[in-house]
Each structure stands twice: as structure tokens, then as C-alpha cells.
Amino acid sequence: MSALCVAIAGRLAWDQPRLLLPFAMIVVLMLLPAYFARRRMRRLLMSGDPERVLGTWQGSLQRVMYPETMAPLMVATAYAAYGWIDAARTALERSVRGPAWEAALEQRLFIETLLDTFEGARTTAVEKAEVLEKMPMPAASFFARLRIARLRRGLLAMARAFAHTSRDSDARALRAAASTSPLIHWAMRYAAAVIAIDHGKKSDVAALLAGAPTWPESSAFRHFHNELVAASGWKNGAQLGSPITGG
Incomplete structure (x- = not known):
């Protein structure tokens, strides 16, 4: 409907140029609320605070089909x-196994790949990411399928990065996934930082992790951040806590 209104306004303005400015102002006023809403949501998703994110999802959690599984x-x-x-493992255990559980295989593989990667089960994580990447695409629009493909490739690139088996195209896949979904922005950035360290590009770590939240002890990212900062020699990037060992 917005596109239709813009097209009608453009046609009227073409026929009557004096209407161009008022119509342009109307279009801007129509688009601004959605722009600022997306901007606020992006900032929230990049804040690193799952409690705040889940607070904004509360309505969706209540309306979702098969809430005992999907919520x-x-x-x-x-x-x-x-x-x-x-916390993620606890939530997974609460999910009821049933028809919706089987139907949500893609989402489960997504979650489990992240968790296996962060827990150090790197080979298993790569295997699950490969399964996910090869799954058939859902019936969706071109842009939705493009988004899904980017996320799948990014997840596989992330798993390979933490397993120290990255490929030449993985850094690009991580950038694309980070820009596609702010929810996994930091997971992709930390994976890119691992690749930078592995390839001897320590100076890239500061740019990749600039603006990262101050992660709590409950987040594995706190320890990843400390380890990467120590490995890169980035003086201004340290957080509290001790770095993990073992790569």
C-alpha cells in the first residue's frame, strides 16, 4: 500500500509539479516511523542483552503456534x-518434543551449531552447519531466500572459523551474515576476528570488535573477547575477567 501511494503521488506530482514538495514531505513522514523503528530494533539486537530482546519478543512468544515447542x-x-x-540449553530442554519439534529442524540446527561452537565441540558444529547449509530452501520470496542463504553460509563460516579450518570465502560470508541479521552480528564478528588472528592479521581485530558490549560472565563472548584481545595485542579492548585457553 505504501508503494502504491508513492506511485500515485509521483504521478500526480509529474502532472502538477507544484504538488511535488507536499507529496515529498508526505512520503518522508510515512517512511520515517518505520525507519526509526528498524534503527531502534537493530541497536537493541546488537546490544548483547538477551533479556531486553526477549522482552520485546514477548507478544510474539505468546502468539506463536505450538507455543510449548516454539516459544x-x-x-x-x-x-x-x-x-x-x-540459559540456551535450559530453554532447549523445556521445548516439547512433538510435530513442531521435528518441523523446526532448521532452527534447532541453527541453535545447536552456535552452542556446539561456543562449547568447543567444533567438529560437531561444522557437521551440523553443513547439514543446515544443504537443506532445501523454504517456499519464500527471492529476498527471503537470499537472506536465509546468507545466514546459512555465515553460520558455516563461523563454525569453520572457530575450528580453525576457515576458507578464503568465509570472511566475506561472515560479513554478509552480520549485516543481514543484527541478532548474530557479534557471533559473526568474533568468528571474523579468529580468522584474522589465524591469518596473521592481528591489526584487524580492533576494527572487528570495536563497539562490542561489555559481556557478562554468563556469556562465552566475554572470554572470546579477552582471548582475542590478548592474542592481537589490542591495548584498548580489554574487559574484566580471565581469557580462556586452548583456542
Whole structure:
């Protein structure tokens, strides 16, 4: 409807140029609320705070079909995306196994790949990401399928990065996935930082992790951040806590 209104306004303005400015102002006023709403949501999703994110999802959690299965999966997705391993595992355990559980295989693989990666089960994570990447595309629009493909490739690139088996195209896949979904922005950025360290590009780490939230102890990202900062020699990037060992 918005596009139709813009087209009608453009036609009228073409026929009567004096109407161009008023119509342009109307179009701007129509688009601004949606722009600012998307901007606020992007900032929220990049804040690294799953509790705040889940607060905004509360309405969706209540309306989702098969809530006994899907609501815990949505909760697990939010926690896993920010490295809250224990909370994500707890949410997964609460998800009722049934028809919806089987139908949600793609989302489950997404969650489990993140968790396996952060827990150190790197080979298993790569295997699950490969299964996900090869799954048939859902019946959706071209742009939706493009978004899904980017997320799948990004997830596989992330798993390979933490397993230290990255390929030449993985850094590009991580950038594309990070820009496609702010929910997994930081997971992709930390994976890109691992690749930078592996390839001897330590100076890239500061740019990749600039603006990262101050992660709590409950997030694996706190430990990843500390380890990457230490490995890169980035003086201004340290957070509290001790870095993990073992790569």
C-alpha cells in the first residue's frame, strides 16, 4: 500500500509539479516511523542483552503456534546468539518434543551449531552447519531466500572459523551474515576476528570488535573477547575477567 501511494503521488506530482514538495514531505513522514523503528530494533539486537530482546519478543512468544515447542526455541535462539550457553540449553530442554519439534529442524540446527561452537565441540558444529547449509530452501520470496542463504553460509563460516579450518570465502560470508541479521552480528564478528588472528592479521581485530558490549560472565563472548584481545595485542579492548585457553 505504501508503494502504491508513492506511485500515485509521483504521478500526480509529474502532472502538477507544484504538488511535488507536499507529496515529498508526505512520503518522508510515512517512511520515517518505520525507519526509526528498524534503527531502534537493530541497536537493541546488537546490544548483547538477551533479556531486553526477549522482552520485546514477548507478544510474539505468546502468539506463536505450538507455543510449548516454539516459544522455548525462540528463547534459546536469543540466548545462543549472545553466547549464553547455559540459559540456551535450559530453554532447549523445556521445548516439547512433538510435530513442531521435528518441523523446526532448521532452527534447532541453527541453535545447536552456535552452542556446539561456543562449547568447543567444533567438529560437531561444522557437521551440523553443513547439514543446515544443504537443506532445501523454504517456499519464500527471492529476498527471503537470499537472506536465509546468507545466514546459512555465515553460520558455516563461523563454525569453520572457530575450528580453525576457515576458507578464503568465509570472511566475506561472515560479513554478509552480520549485516543481514543484527541478532548474530557479534557471533559473526568474533568468528571474523579468529580468522584474522589465524591469518596473521592481528591489526584487524580492533576494527572487528570495536563497539562490542561489555559481556557478562554468563556469556562465552566475554572470554572470546579477552582471548582475542590478548592474542592481537589490542591495548584498548580489554574487559574484566580471565581469557580462556586452548583456542
